[in-house]
Amino acid sequence: MLQDPRPIKPLQHALSEVLEQLAIEFLPSQWRLQESLTDPGPQQELRHLQSYLDACNIPYQVFHNIKPQELKHLPSSTLAMADNGSTGSLGELARCSTEPLVLRWAVQLDASKPGSRKNQNSDNPVSLLAFWQKLRDSVWLRNALRFEEGSFKPVIYASLLINVLALAGPLFSLQVYDRIIPNQAYASMVALLFGVALCLGFEHVLKHARHSLMEIAATSIDTRCTSQLSEALLNVPIHKTEPTVLLQHLRSFEHLRELVTGVFLLALIDLPFLLLFLVVITLIHPYFLLVAVAVIGLTLLVVASSHYRLSRLGQTQMKQARETQSQWLDSLASLDSIQAHGVQHAHGKLLNQLQLKSRMGGNAVREQMFQINQKIHLLQQSSWVFTITLGVYLIIEKQMTVGGLIAVSMLTMRCFAPIQKLQSHLVQTHSAQASFEELDQFLGQDKKNPQARSALDKIEHIELKSAGVLKPNHVWESDQESNFIVRNINIDLPVGTRLAIIGPTGSGKTSILKLLAQQLKCDHGHVAVNHLSIDHYHPSEFSSKVGYATQPPVLIKGSLLDNIRFMRPHIDTAACWKVLNQLGMKPGWSSIRMDCTCQLKARATIFLQVKNRRFHCAEPWQENPA
Incomplete structure (x- = not known):
């Protein structure tokens, strides 16, 4: 462990216990960062706690000056500060208090609301088969791949010819050792060399052609996927936009794109052609089929059995890498505050710890991959030893020839080629699995287009009626003035009116403008256009006039x-x-x-x-x- 994740202060300890009950990971590094950025003063603990919850996108509600008779409405897991200055969970404060408990403030977490990471952290990795089933059932991905249009058919045809031409080497060895050398048929040797040279030349040309065809298909897929992603990102409601979440979608898209358009897809296309090599092995001698099938089966079993652990390690490493990148982005965004508080050295140590933690997570993934590769290599070498041993026995018994043994050895090694390619990209598959689930929720969500909308020819009147906007992670039920950005705003703007809004910093001037432009949504009241609610018009109709x-x-x-x-x-x-x-x-x-x-x-x-x-x-x- 690089650092002790168990907090020291009572409020930290209580927060970690509450988050553990909600299946949310407590991030000590983020806690220390927010502590270093929080100015000392009144309610420093509350501001520190709110900064951490906001940074981790955890919904919460804040209550002030809670009297003893009001405590029954709060759960025991509520984080609070008593009137004597002690902090912790409400249950712990109640047990330690001998007098009626009065709270200065209380923070109630609500991880069931959108934005909570509870479901994200509690999801278990699904099997590879279930993952490919999700890929197949995804509507937006199927529209991007467009298999029905045959964009991959030329690639499949080229792969078929390449694998057929790959038989030239084993068959050449079979003929040389069984017929050319015993009979000293040098003229036949020249003809065979010419034929093998043609096969190798065609195979080389076909591989280049397949690469070009794959690039064309991948570019087309990339363009369609990018089009769908950009449309979804640029049309996401502005009041729901969070740059860190959108950046996460872009990173997820990069992982998934490498999976569906890279070498992994080529290895997947080559995998069914194992049957072709197994058929040729059977024609040479059926006993070798048993060895090949047994070793290939054990190899696939090793890959399947390691999937769960490797997937866990991959998700952990991805989360640590994202935390590190997010911390770097937050640090660059708040560079002036870090320098103003003089915490460059402490913040640098925090970034180094996060980077080291991410590196250790990557080391664990690479160690697991190394062990899997060693197991596959051991099985491959064992297959070669068993094949040679069985071949020598069959040669002694005069049931096969030396050329047949060499051909079987070459075909057996060829069977492992697509499996090794798949294994080398297995970590990429696990990264794409987590990325696909995020993208599928984002791109696969239904777009709500009401059936009937009023036409908006021109705007003659805009009005705000008792408009109010809540602060993030607050609810209307609390009904406290401190929970609102703006509240009870009434503005009447006929066409041609000029309005100047004057007020101190933070009074809500920009928020009112964003309400008029529909970049913020009313949590209370509504916006009326031409004496009709803004909901009666399509957003594009309104944005085209304002x-x-x-x-x-x-x-x-x-x-x-x-x-x-x-x-x-x-x-x-x-x-x-x-x-x-x-x-x-x-x-x-x-x-x-x-x-x-x-x-x-x-x-x-x-x-x-x-x-x-x-x-x-x-x-x-x-x-x-x-």
């Missing part, structure tokens, strides 16, 4: 006109200048070159569009260096 410029702005290389006309080349220059003049922007700005690295400020603006022109408007100006 533009939203984010803060900070996302700009492309070029002038202001280039940015306004981006993806809308039909907009003429006069219309662009009209919009810029309405926003009070001077024509001189059009000559300034801008890219995404410029230091710009922007005031986000909602612009209700007339004449179906969608402008994302902003008022940029150069930041004063002084």
